Amino acid sequence: MAWLRKFFAFWYDFVVGDDWRAAVAVVAALAITYGVSRTGAPSWWILPVAVILVLPLTLWRVARRQ
Template structure:
């Protein structure tokens, strides 16, 4: 039973974090910031902005490693 539980959490870790924990952290911070400021102002634009900032960073790191 513990092997199945371990496999379940390993799948979700690999699915969410994937290759770069920095991008996963950036997206999580973007989601948290969107939720935090949503009560004061419309915050729909914050998460696409976070992704637009993180995507070039990810591509730069991937191209630099090869």
């Protein structure tokens, strides 16, 4: 059972890392991309826009703590 706990702890730390808000934003962007792709509309632009929006906010939050 300990190896299972370590396995999930690794993946939680890998996905969430230091900023859970960024992880939630990535999951939301992936879900929105999936939803838009199911309509037949172009969805390639959603993830780059999400990165352009989320990355500066994440960096600003970290820089503010320093």
